[in-house]
Amino acid sequence: MLDKFKALTKQLKKEFDVYRLVLRHSETPWISKCFLGLAVGYLLLPFDLIPDFLPVIGQLDDVVIIPVLLYLALLFIPKQLIQSCREQVEQMRQAN
Numbered sequence: 244m245l246d247k248f249k250a251l252t253k254q255l256k257k258e259f260d261v262y263r264l265v266l267r268h269s270e271t272p273w274i275s276k277c278f279l280g281l282a283v284g285y286l287l288l289p290f291d292l293i294p295d296f297l298p299v300i301g302q303l304d305d306v307v308i309i310p311v312l313l314y315l316a317l318l319f320i321p322k323q324l325i326q327s328c329r330e331q332v333e334q335m336r337q338a339n
Contacts, residue, residue: 261325261329262279264332266283270321270324274316277316279316282313286309
């Protein structure tokens, strides 16, 4: 169980690095930059749109809103650009 958690954490860190590169890339469409920025901003906000003290729905907003924003952002980004950023992240990790 702990190994699966560590693997998931490692994958999330890698994806965050990929999205950071995509966000900074000059070929990324502005609409994708907006959606990615909203996803990161919402993740970092100290408060939620729906407070967590509300049973079930308070926790579900984080689980639903962030993936939807990421999905919308990735719809507009060319696949080869994402692949290029993934390769860059992989090369940086191997160099370290």
